[in-house]
Amino acid sequence: MPTAVVTGASSGIGAEYARQLASIGYDIALVGRHESALESVADEVRAFGRRAEVMVADLTDGDDLEFVTDRVRGRDVSLLVNNAGSGTPGRFVRSAPQVEQDMLDLNVSALMRLCHAALPGMLQRNRGSIINVSSVAAYTPSDTGPGYAASKAYVATFTESLAVAVHGTPLRVLCVFPGYVRTAFHPRLGMDTSWIPSWAWLTPEQVVTESLQDLRRGRTRSVPTARYKVAMTLARITPRPLLRRILASAGKVTTRA
Ligand SMILES: NC(=O)c1ccc[n+]([C@@H]2O[C@H](COP(=O)([O-])OP(=O)(O)OC[C@H]3O[C@@H](n4cnc5c(N)ncnc54)[C@H](OP(=O)(O)O)[C@@H]3O)[C@@H](O)[C@H]2O)c1
Secondary structure, X not given: OOEEEEEOXXXXXXXXXXXXXXXXXXXXXXXXXXXXHHHHHHHHHHHOOOOEEEEEOOOOOHHHHHHHHHXXXXXXXXXXXXXXXXXXXXXXXXXXXXXXXXXXXXXXXXXXXXXXXXXXXXXXXXXXXXXXXXXXXXXXXXXXXXXXXXXXXXXXXXXXXXXXXXXXXXXXXXXXXXXXXXXXXXXXXXOOOOOOOHHHOEOHHHHHHHHHHHHHOOOOXXXXXXXXXXXXXXXXXXXXXXXXXXXXXXXXXXXXX
């Protein structure tokens, strides 16, 4: 049976990838730090009649990352979902350097290492896909999360470059750009999201359903929902000085950190 390794499978978007992939026939290796949360998603995977393997790992820890990269090299792994990610609370100048470093270790280094571990076997077997979760933040400079926005820009450029590298093979590589999604992401950071209008929020189901459709269609980029496709296009075509001015004034209204 094909196996998908899903990082950050204990909650939010990653848990939804685990459920939807199990529902279409994948066995799932679930990666995250919190065992009980992983076990409860694993039970949902098993309810679809699929095998679930719980891998408790902090991807910012060298030994734990090695444990997961070894698993990703497995012959049965036909899909890698690099979903685990974190942000930083408040403004960069007030953020602890170690928190910024941990975020880069997770959002950038672990994702790169897992792709590096997965690809040679996939190329050899002529079969396999990688989904990397970026964010619309990749295209929106931010005064509250410069490190986060830059880490997601890395994911976008890195993934698109991998797509170029595997062009002409049956391998598929997809970068996902979610907008605001109702998950544990913002509460974990203690972020005030009360100013975000309700229409701006997506569900994990919307993100995962649309991205899996885009993967099946052989696309390289997935921007779930029409409203975020429009927002991303505007962010990409707006002249950068104007975009920075707009985001700077929005930042003054939306954050008091
Ligand atoms: N929510 C949004 O608005 C939004 C928007 C754009 C992009 N995204 C991206 O979507 C992805 C998923 O986020 P989410 O919204 O689903 O948030 P979430 O509910 O907080 O999920 C984050 C997942 O990452 C795991 N994780 C965090 N740190 C980890 C570490 N050091 N090692 C291993 N796993 C770790 C968490 O599991 P444990 O706590 O068990 O480790 C959890 O399963 C992230 O890459 C995020 O940047 C989210």
